[in-house]
Structure formats: C-alpha cells, structure tokens
Amino acid sequence: MRFTAFALMATALSVALPATQAHIGPGVPSKIQIRNTDMNTVRAVRRMEHSHDHHRPIHRRAKAAKDEASEAQIETPTEECKPYGLSAVNDMVKDFPTAWDVADILPHDTQAMAIMQAINASGLVPTDIQARGQQPASLMGTGTETGYNSNTDPACYWTATGCTTPKAKGVLPDIISCAEPHTWGYTLDDGPNCTHNALYDFWKTQNQKVSLMYIGSNVMDWPLQAQRGLADGHHICVHTWSHKYMTALTSNQAFAELYYTMQAIKKIMGITPTCWRPPYGDVDDRIRAIAQSLGLRTYVWDHDTDDWEVAPEGPKPTATVQANYDSIISLGSAPAAETGGIVVLQHELTNGTMELVKENYPKMKSAFPNIVPLTACLNLTHPYVEDIIYPNFAEYVGGNVMPSGLPTTFTVQADAVATPQGTLKSMGSLMATAPAGGPDNAGVVSSSSAAAGPSSSNGSPDNLSNKKSAASPSTVIAPFAVVIAGLTAGAFMLLNNN
Ligand SMILES: *[C@@H]1O[C@H](CO)[C@@H](O)[C@H](O)[C@H]1NC(C)=O
Ligand SMILES: *[C@@H]1O[C@H](CO)[C@@H](O)[C@H](O)[C@H]1NC(C)=O
Ligand SMILES: *[C@@H]1O[C@H](CO)[C@@H](O)[C@H](O)[C@H]1NC(C)=O
Numbered sequence: 001m002r003f004t005a006f007a008l009m010a011t012a013l014s015v016a017l018p019a020t021q022a023h024i025g026p027g028v029p030s031k032i033q034i035r036n037t038d039m040n041t042v043r044a045v046r047r048m049e050h051s052h053d054h055h056r057p058i059h060r061r062a063k064a065a066k067d068e069a070s071e072a073q074i075e076t077p078t079e080e081c082k083p084y085g086l087s088a089v090n091d092m093v094k095d096f097p098t099a100w101d102v103a104d105i106l107p108h109d110t111q112a113m114a115i116m117q118a119i120n121a122s123g124l125v126p127t128d129i130q131a132r133g134q135q136p137a138s139l140m141g142t143g144t145e146t147g148y149n150s151n152t153d154p155a156c157y158w159t160a161t162g163c164t165t166p167k168a169k170g171v172l173p174d175i176i177s178c179a180e181p182h183t184w185g186y187t188l189d190d191g192p193n194c195t196h197n198a199l200y201d202f203w204k205t206q207n208q209k210v211s212l213m214y215i216g217s218n219v220m221d222w223p224l225q226a227q228r229g230l231a232d233g234h235h236i237c238v239h240t241w242s243h244k245y246m247t248a249l250t251s252n253q254a255f256a257e258l259y260y261t262m263q264a265i266k267k268i269m270g271i272t273p274t275c276w277r278p279p280y281g282d283v284d285d286r287i288r289a290i291a292q293s294l295g296l297r298t299y300v301w302d303h304d305t306d307d308w309e310v311a312p313e314g315p316k317p318t319a320t321v322q323a324n325y326d327s328i329i330s331l332g333s334a335p336a337a338e339t340g341g342i343v344v345l346q347h348e349l350t351n352g353t354m355e356l357v358k359e360n361y362p363k364m365k366s367a368f369p370n371i372v373p374l375t376a377c378l379n380l381t382h383p384y385v386e387d388i389i390y391p392n393f394a395e396y397v398g399g400n401v402m403p404s405g406l407p408t409t410f411t412v413q414a415d416a417v418a419t420p421q422g423t424l425k426s427m428g429s430l431m432a433t434a435p436a437g438g439p440d441n442a443g444v445v446s447s448s449s450a451a452a453g454p455s456s457s458n459g460s461p462d463n464l465s466n467k468k469s470a471a472s473p474s475t476v477i478a479p480f481a482v483v484i485a486g487l488t489a490g491a492f493m494l495l496n497n498n
C-alpha cells in the first residue's frame with residue numbers, strides 16, 4: 001500500500017519537477033554532442049578533463065591523532081589535514097588498490113576473484129554491454145558515448161539519456177527522488193574531506209543528519225574523519241574507490257571500485273553499506289548489476305546544485321552557484337512540493353562547497369520544512385547489513401534523528417606512536433559528481449525504495465513490498481555481502497590482536 005503511494009508520488013514529482021540543467025565533473029570542459037532522437041534534440045554534454053589529482057609524496061610530518069573523538073575536535077583546517085598514522089590502516093594498505101588509482105582485483109586476492117566469478121556466473125550482469133571509450137581518457141568520461149544509440153538506449157545509460165529504469169532483467173531501478181512532501185533529501189558526495197569538522201559541527205548544532213557518499217580512497221586517507229560521519233549519525237553510502245567514470249571500466253575494475261570501498265568502510269567504520277552513488281551519475285545496466293550483486297542499490301538525484309564549480313577552487317563565481325541553490329530552494333513553494341520532495345546533489349569537496357552548504361541551510365529550512373537523509377525519505381530503517389537502526393520519516397521529522405546501535409568504539413584507532421600515513425597520496429584533488437546534460441529524468445522510482453540488500457543473521461535492510469523485488473536477485477546478492485561482512489569480522493580480530 002505505502003509502496004503504491006510512493007510510486008505515485010514519485011511519478012507526480014518527476015513530471016512536476018524536471019531535473020535542473022546539469023553538467024559533468026570538474027576540470028576543463030569540452031563539448032560532446034549527443035543526439036537524443038527521442039526528444040528530437042541534440043544535447044550538449046559538457047565533458048571535463050581531469051586537471052587535478054596532485055600527487056603529493058607521503059607526508060612525513062605526522063601528528064599524534066588519537067581517535068575519532070579527538071580528531072573531531074580539531075578546528076583549524078591545516079591541522080585537520082595533517083596526516084596521522086594509524087598502523088591498523090597502514091597494515092591494510094597491501095590488501096587494497098593504490099589510493100586514487102583506478103581499482104582492479106588485486107592479483108593475490110583470491111576471495112575478491114571468487115566473488116567476482118560468482119557474480120559473473122549468476123547471470124545478472126548483461127554480457128552485451130562493454131566498457132565505454134578508451135582508457136585512460138575514458139576514465140574521466142572522454143569518448144565514452146561514441147557510437148551509443150541514445151534513441152533505443154539499450155543499456156539504460158544515464159549519462160547519455162538520463163535513464164534510471166533498467167532494461168536488463170532483474171536489475172533494480174535507481175533511487176532518484178524523495179516521495180515525502182515538503183522534503184529536501186539531503187545528500188553530499190566526495191567525503192570524507194579532512195577539513196569537514198566545521199560543517200559537521202554545524203550539522204550537530206542543527207540536529208541535522210545527511211546521506212554521505214564516501215570515496216574509498218578518502219576513507220583510507222582520513223579514517224578518523226570517516227568514522228566521524230558514522231559516529232555523528234549520518235547515513236553512509238559508497239561513492240567508489242577512485243571516483244572514475246564507472247561505465248568506462250572493465251567489469252572487474254567496476255567491481256573492485258565498489259568492493260574495496262566496501263571493505264575499507266567495513267574495516268575502518270564497522271558497517272556494510274547497501275547504497276552507492278555513481279560518480280558523475282555515470283551508470284548503465286552492466287554497472288548497476290555489478291553493484292546490485294554486491295548488495296548496493298544505485299542512488300542518483302533529481303536536482304543538482306553544481307556546487308563543485310564554485311570559486312576559488314572551481315571555475316564559477318559564488319553568485320552563479322548561489323543562483324543554482326536559489327532556484328532549487330524556490331521549489332519549496334512550488335505546487336509540486338505539496339505532493340513530493342526532491343533529492344539534491346551537494347558536495348563535501350572544497351571549502352567553497354562546504355561554506356555554501358552551511359550558508360544555504362537556513363534558506364533551505366524555511367523553504368523545505370523537512371531536510372532529511374535518504375534513510376528517512378525512504379523509511380529505510382536498516383541501511384546496513386549490521387543491526388543499526390535509523391529513524392523512519394515520521395520519527396526523524398518528529399525530532400528523533402539519531403540512529404541506534406552505532407558502534408561505541410572503533411576498532412581502528414591510532415597507536416601510541418603516530419606514523420606517517422601509508423595511503424595518503426592525493427590531497428587537494430577536485431572530484432565532483434555531476435550529471436550529464438540535463439537528462440529528462442522521466443525515470444520513475446517504480447520499484448522498491450529499499451536496498452536490494454543482503455539478509456544475514458545480524459540484520460537485513462528493509463524491503464518495502466514491491467512486485468519487482470519478489471523476482472529480484474536478492475538471493476544472488478545475499479552471499480556476497482555476507483561474505484564481506486564475515487571477512488571483515490575476521491579482519492577485525494586481526495586488528496584487535498595487533
Ligand atoms: C567477469 O566477466 C567479464 C566479462 O564479462 C570478464 O572480463 C572478467 O574477467 C570476469 N571476471 C572474473 C573474475 O572471472
Ligand atoms: C572558506 O570560505 C570562507 C567563505 O568564503 C572564507 O571566509 C574562509 O576564509 C575560507 N577558509 C579557507 C580556509 O579558505
Ligand atoms: C514512510 O512511512 C510513513 C508512515 O509511517 C508513510 O506515510 C510514508 O508513505 C512512508 N514513505 C515511504 C517512502 O514509504
């Protein structure tokens with residue numbers, strides 16, 4: 001029943017509130033033209049080249065970090081961003097891809113190999129969709145649409161068409177909107193950023209929780225900052241290992257980008273997420289199926305602030321990006337707000353983006369009485385494999401915003417002697433997430449808003465009743481996510497014994 005209402009509201013919403021014009025990732029734009037004969041228009045899609053990722057040497061000036069709580073008290077950005085040594089993390093590095101490099105299955109990782117083989121054998125991943133473009137240019141999106149038929153859109157390729165309802169059998173639709181009226185679905189990509197304490201402190205004063213899309217390499221670089229996101233009661237999703245265009249990757253690489261990020265989040269934060277957001281929104285049915293096989297539901301958005309462009313780190317004056325914010329905020333008084341909400345893309349990326357997040361909050365709040373993490377939008381009370389319970393929508397807007405069952409201490413902590421971080425390789429890289437050329441997001445959340453998640457003895461994600469999930473491959477998913485949880489439980493023991 002409630003699912004039907006959800007689908008109807010989502011339909012109304014997607015008709016009433018078309019996606020804002022949006023652009024792709026940071027860097028220097030070049031234009032690619034995509035013909036969308038469906039709309040009988042030629043759509044210009046801005047492409048950005050990768051003009052960042054300064055690779056700095058491993059830092060030698062380590063500071064004596066202690067734990068999540070003490071790191072959270074540091075107030076000056078330069079101090080926050082001084083690397084700290086956690087031997088537990090340094091010991092993990094050999095089992096992970098190099099931070100910020102495109103991930104692949106490590107040669108000695110028989111477990112990861114076996115899981116990917118099982119995913120292939122499951123038959124969920126379409127075999128007729130290939131990696132797009134030519135690496136390395138394609139990793140940043142260049143040349144990825146060449147030859148793609150956007151008219152028939154056989155792969156439900158979001159970057160070309162804005163498609164969010166898969167064509168491939170058994171693959172669940174993307175989550176793109178929030179059904180609750182007068183509601184701003186609050187999502188920030190690209191964290192954890194080392195300088196985020198001021199923003200997270202601000203949220204604390206507002207009793208505000210957020211869905212945070214964490215990059216695996218950032219989690220490895222800034223483990224105590226990552227732990228803070230969970231300890232503060234925010235909702236954590238996967239935003240890949242190195243923030244590349246996922247449809248450009250081989251299936252093994254795409255798997256590795258998600259799998260190793262899940263491993264890093266599990267080992268460092270103690271949770272197994274069931275949601276992910278594709279960088280740049282770049283996803284198709286091959287990538288969706290790989291994510292789903294790992295127990296990850298694909299979350300996109302329906303409104304984009306394009307805040308990653310903001311000066312001084314980005315190319316656009318603050319006023320331009322503020323205008324983007326203003327137009328989204330103005331939707332709070334649009335008729336459509338009576339029947340549904342929105343999911344907005346914002347970033348924990350630079351000082352500029354984080355300042356805008358804080359500055360706009362009061363305006364957002366007066367336009368949208370409910371500013372909520374996606375767990376609340378979706379009544380998703382069990383967003384992880386572990387038994388941690390998040391408030392549903394009614395509880396959240398009633399002021400009960402804190403999850404229960406959060407870890408009270410984190411296994412991964414600093415040692416007495418701080419050592420330089422083994423993973424910190426790229427600071428100051430500008431990695432934003434933005435969709436291509438204003439897709440006509442007619443895609444409707446016509447299926448479960450719940451994660452197509454695994455079930456296990458220690459808790460399972462909610463599954464709102466839904467036709468599609470009855471035949472969905474959740475049985476396929478279950479073993480892999482459980483294996484991940486089991487594996488990392490083993491890793492925890494090892495860390496404890498250190
Ligand atoms: C999974 O299938 C893809 C091709 O469909 C192949 O490239 C890849 O090597 C396979 N992965 C494993 C681990 O067998
Ligand atoms: C961050 O941005 C704010 C507002 O533009 C500015 O006042 C502040 O100096 C900036 N902080 C840093 C560390 O750049
Ligand atoms: C969440 O639950 C409330 C009542 O508990 C219901 O009114 C609402 O429709 C639900 N939302 C979704 C997205 O299922």
Ligand SMILES: *[C@@H]1O[C@H](CO)[C@@H](O)[C@H](O)[C@H]1NC(C)=O
Pocket residue numbers: 077193194195218349350351352426427428429430431
């Ligand atoms: C973190 O934020 C700072 C600004 O506060 C920015 O200079 C830096 O590039 C960001 N780091 C990453 C890895 O995004």
Ligand SMILES: CC(=O)N[C@H]1CO[C@H](CO)[C@@H](O)[C@@H]1O
Pocket residue numbers: 460461462463464465
């Ligand atoms: C957590 C939850 O709601 N689980 C339900 C998932 O769907 C199955 C089948 O409809 C139910 O039996 C579970 O209770």
